[in-house]
Amino acid sequence: MTHRGTAVLACLVAVLLVLAGSVVSRSAETKAPDFTLPNIAGQNVTLSELLKEGPVIVDFWATWCKPCIKAFPELQQIFDSYKGCGLSLVAVSIDGPKSASRVGALIKSKGNTFEVVLDTSQEVARKFHVGSVPRTVLINTKGEVVYAVTGYRPENHKELEAAVKALIPGGCPKTPAAKE
């Protein structure tokens, strides 16, 4: 087979896999892998522990990723609205050793109050198959991924908020009791 023929065949296989993948995703929600990572204060954060309290947004980002930081105010807004209903938000920094030290300074300067953890070896990002950032994943209390999006678009936060609302009984914002 020529190289061109092989490339065409590989394209077809890719399309089939994509179609197969979308069928699977419609038939069953994907189970999120559990993880434990240190936060910027040195304390360990475990996904399965947070899921006992309610749904969790996991947002993969990096200090050098402009769209990731652009999305922070919108994520903070969703977190502020629903944290009283059990929602947790974990921003997983995939910064390697080169820029990981800047994570704490950046978060403090932005005034963000959600949990920020360090995935310096990108092991958790690999478990979630994160190819590029930002990637935002919403996980229900059963540990299933119910919403996911890669890249920044202004409409993302509306979709994410709608998905969060659907997971919280009664929509909750009427009774915002601080989870902290």
Add this chain to the structure above:
Amino acid sequence: MTRPSSLLAAALAAAALILMGAPLPAAAQEVTARGSLTGEYLYNLVEDGSVFDGRVELDAETGPFLVGIVYRAYQLSDPDYNPALKDIPASEIKHRFAEFHKDALSVRAGHFFSTFGKGLALRSYEEIDLEHDTVLDGILASYDLGVASVTALSGIASEDLSPSRERNHTVRGVEVTASPWEWASLGGRAVERSWEDDDEDVALPDSLALFEDVVLSGQAELWLGPVSVSAEYAGRSGENPETGLESLQGHATYLSGTADLGWATLFGEVKDYEDFAHRFVNPPTCVREHPWTLMNRATYEIDLDDERGFLAEGTVPIGEQVSLTGGASEARDQNSDLAHWEMFGTVAYSIGESATGSFAASRSREYLLGKFTEHVIGAADLDVDFASGFSLGVVAEAGTTDDVTGIQYEDYIASVTWYPGGGVTVSHVFEATTSELETRTTWLMSEVKKSITDDLEVALAAGAERGGKKCAGGVCYFEPEFEGVRLRLNAFF
């Protein structure tokens, strides 16, 4: 790939497929499969060549067991057109592993990545965009005792030094970390590394082809209210095991600190590296990686064998709508001769809830080929959400470069991104230069991206894209110029 590892890969792949596809008895453990696919087809009009680059990642988990494979296809229509600029197999199982977790114990056999501390003692990692992969093949085990944890590993990897010469690495290491108090964590590491060169064309004597060394490191991290500090020191000693010659003593010291003063956030880093370069380390560079294309293109490449320096920056919010960030970095060799410096500043602002933007500027000098190259760069961006529901983002960058050859030239980038809704993103990037070293002076690339479902995105791009230095995670490479069409699929399942 060697024959035993091919067999192991095939066995793991078969196990993964069986776990995902085989009908299980009702009482059997639930199997969770996860995966992703990235497929890119590009056709270069100028080179009249096309490339298909596909990557499939598959994991299957049942109870305490996890198996996974990463498959890659890299198919060239013409062997003379290879935009990766390195030999990549047309089809390969790039990574495969089997993992077992039980309570505090985790054991992985097969391919693994690992980072010890700040990357001074060990860092094996993959940067997909830069074709950088220092994965190790062997065994990785860790045990978490709560207040302390232990990680031990042993692995091999090969590195292509030239078309005929290969370097075979062996890495063994152990790391112990402990958090005796909430406000402190301590870490210690020992890593033993050796390599042996093999050349198909020349028989290399052992006295030239062998090297062994040991790295010992200690680290402390403190969180004292608004102040946090991290410090790590690593010492290296090595020699040729046959002759005892080429013995070296190297070291790496890294210190960083953050202070939240309420009205300002301060951050600083200090580095001191001597005779420390190795394929399996990746210490912080203490040079800022910028989000702007022109500034990032000018990012300095560190010399781990002869460098010390610092980075300092501060951010001050002014009201709720504006924040200022400024900083500087400097690198010198061990003789105190200046190698690089940079100053940068950013003003970020928001106008109500519908518009955000920033201005940034930097000036840097790096010592290359006996002279300084100077870059002065300015950039601005603005994002606006319109009441009608769509959004627009505009970016403009301009820079001047005084080259080592004495030539001065300007570079310009302008981009517009439009979010019309419905999961669609449309972007145009225009770039121009006055450099006479380039074969063309303008480039325009347009792209349409559509999210079909949460799990599937398609992007089609057409036009011309300028080549140049691309850096991420401390690794840089030169990306060749491109003119043509590119189709990309991203899927998760």
